Amino acid sequence: MERPVSAVCHGLASGTSKIQEFSLYDPGFPAHRIVLIDTPGFNNASMDDETVLGLLTHWQSQFYAKTSTRLAGIIYLHDITQKRLPRPGQYDKVFKLLCGTDNWALKVVLATTMWDEIPIQMGEARETDLRK
Numbered sequence: 001m002e003r004p005v006s007a008v009c010h011g012l013a014s015g016t017s018k019i020q021e022f023s024l025y026d027p028g029f030p031a032h033r034i035v036l037i038d039t040p041g042f043n044n045a046s047m048d049d050e051t052v053l054g055l056l057t058h059w060q061s062q063f064y065a066k067t068s069t070r071l072a073g074i075i076y077l078h079d080i081t082q083k084r085l086p087r088p089g090q091y092d093k094v095f096k097l098l099c100g101t102d103n104w105a106l107k108v109v110l111a112t113t114m115w116d117e118i119p120i121q122m123g124e125a126r127e128t129d130l131r132k
Helices: 049-067 088-099 120-131
Strands: 020-026 029-038 074-079 108-113
Touching: 049 088, 074 088, 108 120
Parallel strands: 074 108
Antiparallel strands: 020 029
């Protein structure tokens, strides 16, 4: 069986223009489906943040209507070569909207990418700053 693959973009332009859904199953819990979605990023040159948020909320409402499954969490990927998160306060609002206002911060994981593009000491310093 062929598995769906999401393209990886190595240029400056966003490689994702629509939401793509990927289902995984944990062999230890075969009845539990894990759904990962690849979305256009915020701070995107080809679409504004409001459009990205609209795509996300539309996908979430459609997914809930089909499956009665709520969003359990978000893995937010941040390029470590960037000195800071763009508009961090805005992301708090987005995460609250998507995850709910109760304990939303426990449902969001910030993961960093692009470590091969930056000296390790600089990346570690930026990671420390992101934790604050």
